[in-house]
Amino acid sequence: MEYKIKASSISNKDANIQIKKSEIAFGTTSESAEVLPNPAELFLGAFASCMLKNVERFSIMMKFTYLKAEVNVSASRAEKPLKMDNLNYKLTIFSSDDNLNILLLKKNIEKFGTIYNTVKLSCTINGVVLQNKTF
Structure with a gap:
């Protein structure tokens, strides 16, 4: 592609x-x-977009339904060399579906996300995926 x-x-x-x-x-x-x-925020937006696209994709493959997904992303700018680093995310899936396997979803996002994999080559990524059944 x-x-x-x-x-x-x-x-x-x-x-x-x-x-x-x-x-x-x-x-x-x-x-x-x-x-x-700004460009740094657009970069984080691309990262978040990749995660949300994969939630949709994996909901079909993993056969779970969800009402919505939200991701909060933050990162810091390193000075030497100038780059984004320490990217942190919290992805929340609003779903009462018992078929939702959070650990497998996180593993799939981290393994098959194009932007995720590009970013992890140059930036430390830490994150959590949570299920919210009360919405």
Whole structure:
């Protein structure tokens, strides 16, 4: 598989990414720092998106149903060398389905997630997957 996107910016303005029929604005100026996502946050968003896509994929393969899934992701920026590190996640699956095997789901996400596997080559990842039966 191959992937393509297009990104553009205007001097002293912000930028956007065009992906298929979607457009995502992101900040490149200090004026938008509190309003628009920055590149580091988009990176974490890609990581979270990979996890949620795999929840959907594995719900079919593992034959469980769920109402929704939420993931919280945080990371810190290392200074030498400059990079993202210590990525932490908490994935919560809202499901009362007894077929949901949390340990197997976590193992599958960590083994078969494209973005997950790319990130783990350069960043420490720690996380938990939880089931919430009361929603």
